[in-house]
Amino acid sequence: MTGLAHQVEEWLLREALGQPSVRDVFETLCLRLAGIGIPIARARLNWPTLHPLFRAEMVRWDRGTGPAAVEYFHHQDQNSEAWQQSPLAFMLEAGIPILRRRLSGPGKVVDFPLLKDLAEKGLTDYIAFKTAFVEAELVADSRIAGIFVIWGTDRESGFTDEDIDVLQQIQQTFALVCKSIIQAQITGNIVETYLGQKAGRSVMNGKIRLGDGTTTRALVWYSDMRDSTRLTARLKSDDFLGLLNAYFECAARPAIEAGGEVLAFIGDAVLVIFPVNEETDLSALAEKVVSAAQRSFAMRQETNERHRAAGKGEIAFGIGLHLGEVVFGNIGVPERLAFTVIGSTVTEVERIEKLTKRVRPNILATAEVAGLLPEAWRTIGIHSLAGVEDPMELFTPIACAQDGIAVAAQ
Numbered sequence: 001m002t003g004l005a006h007q008v009e010e011w012l013l014r015e016a017l018g019q020p021s022v023r024d025v026f027e028t029l030c031l032r033l034a035g036i037g038i039p040i041a042r043a044r045l046n047w048p049t050l051h052p053l054f055r056a057e058m059v060r061w062d063r064g065t066g067p068a069a070v071e072y073f074h075h076q077d078q079n080s081e082a083w084q085q086s087p088l089a090f091m092l093e094a095g096i097p098i099l100r101r102r103l104s105g106p107g108k109v110v111d112f113p114l115l116k117d118l119a120e121k122g123l124t125d126y127i128a129f130k131t132a133f134v135e136a137e138l139v140a141d142s143r144i145a146g147i148f149v150i151w152g153t154d155r156e157s158g159f160t161d162e163d164i165d166v167l168q169q170i171q172q173t174f175a176l177v178c179k180s181i182i183q184a185q186i187t188g189n190i191v192e193t194y195l196g197q198k199a200g201r202s203v204m205n206g207k208i209r210l211g212d213g214t215t216t217r218a219l220v221w222y223s224d225m226r227d228s229t230r231l232t233a234r235l236k237s238d239d240f241l242g243l244l245n246a247y248f249e250c251a252a253r254p255a256i257e258a259g260g261e262v263l264a265f266i267g268d269a270v271l272v273i274f275p276v277n278e279e280t281d282l283s284a285l286a287e288k289v290v291s292a293a294q295r296s297f298a299m300r301q302e303t304n305e306r307h308r309a310a311g312k313g314e315i316a317f318g319i320g321l322h323l324g325e326v327v328f329g330n331i332g333v334p335e336r337l338a339f340t341v342i343g344s345t346v347t348e349v350e351r352i353e354k355l356t357k358r359v360r361p362n363i364l365a366t367a368e369v370a371g372l373l374p375e376a377w378r379t380i381g382i383h384s385l386a387g388v389e390d391p392m393e394l395f396t397p398i399a400c401a402q403d404g405i406a407v408a409a410q
C-alpha cells in the first residue's frame with residue numbers, strides 16, 4: 001500500500017499549491033483513503049485558531065452521512081467538562097503525539113467518555129495524531145499551533161499495522177497542507193477583525209502602500225460616547241473598559257447587522273460606512289439604517305436598565321448620518337499605515353454628531369440621507385457646524401418623537 005499512500009501524498013502537495021478549503025481537502029482525503037482500502041468510518045480534524053469569537057475549529061466526516069461539516073468552538077468552551085475529559089486534552093497535557101485505543105475485543109480500552117460513546121456506536125478502533133507547527137514555547141498558553149487528526153473504524157479487527165503506517169506516512173504531508181491553508185485563514189481573520197471586511201480585503205488584495213485608495217460614495221454613520229473623560233476619572237480601568245465595550249455593542253452592533261462596516265474605533269467613537277453604487281437600493285438602505293439607529297438606542301435603554309440594577313455606570317451617545325463621497329484608503333507613514341475613510345463627508349458627519357450634545361434629538365442626519373426616505377424624517381432646522389463653512393439643514397427620525405427612544409437631552 002506504500003505506492004498508493006505516495007499517490008495520496010502527491011495529491012496533497014498539489015492541493016497545497018491551490019486555494020482549497022480545509023473542509024474540502026479533508027473530505028477528499030477521507031474518500032481517497034477509503035478508496036485505497038483503509039476502512040475509515042469516522043474522521044475528525046481539529047486545530048486551534050486565532051479569531052475573536054472562536055478558539056478552535058473542527059471538520060467532521062462520517063461515512064455515509066453526506067458532506068463533511070465544519071464546527072466552531074467558542075472561547076468560553078475551553079474549560080468545559082467535555083473538553084477536559086477528551087482524549088485531545090489528555091494528549092496536550094501529556095505532550096504525546098499519538099494516542100490509540102482498541103474499542104472492542106481483548107485489548108479494549110475505553111478510558112475517556114468519548115471512547116465509551118464511540119464503542120457503543122460500533123467503532124472498534126481509534127487513533128489520534130498531533131502535529132505541531134511551532135515549538136510550544138513560542139505560543140502563548142495552550143494555543144499550540146498545529147492539527148489533530150483522528151481516525152476511527154468499525155471493521156471488526158480494527159486498523160491493521162499497514163493501515164496505521166499509511167496514516168502516519170501521510171500525516172506530515174497533510175499537516176503541511178493544513179498549515180498553509182490555516183495560516184492564510186488566520187491572517188484573513190486578523191486583518192478583517194482589525195480593519196473590517198472591505199478594508200481587510202483591499203489590503204489583502206495588495207493595497208498596502210501609503211496613498212493607495214479610491215474615492216467612493218457611502219452613507220457614513222458616526223457615534224461618540226458622552227462624558228467619557230468624567231467616566232475615565234471616576235471608574236476603575238476594568239470597569240470603564242467594560243462600559244466602553246457595552247457602548248460599542250449598542251452603537252455598532254445594529255449598524256453591522258444592517259450591512260455597515262466598522263472602519264475604526266476612534267477612542268470612544270465609532271465610524272461605520274455603508275458603501276453605495278449604481279445598483280444600491282437607496283430607499284431600502286435608508287430604511288435599514290433608520291431602524292438600526294433606533295435599535296441602537298433601544299439597546300442603550302436595555303443596557304442602562306441592567307447597569308442601574310447592578311450599580312454600574314450608564315452609557316449615553318449620539319449618532320450622526322451623512323451621505324457623500326469619501327476617500328477610502330491608506331494614510332500614515334510608509335512603515336505604519338491606517339486604512340480608513342477621509343474627506344469632507346467624514347468631517348461633517350462628526351460635527352453633526354457633536355451637535356446632538358446641544359440639541360434634543362440624538363439621531364441627526366443630513367438632507368442627503370433624509371431625502372432617501374422623506375416620510376421617515378422631520379426637520380429640526382438649519383444649523384451651523386463647527387469648522388463647516390455653510391450651515392446645513394438637519395433631520396431626525398419621526399419615530400423618535402413618537403416612541404421617545406431618542407429625544408431625551410443627553
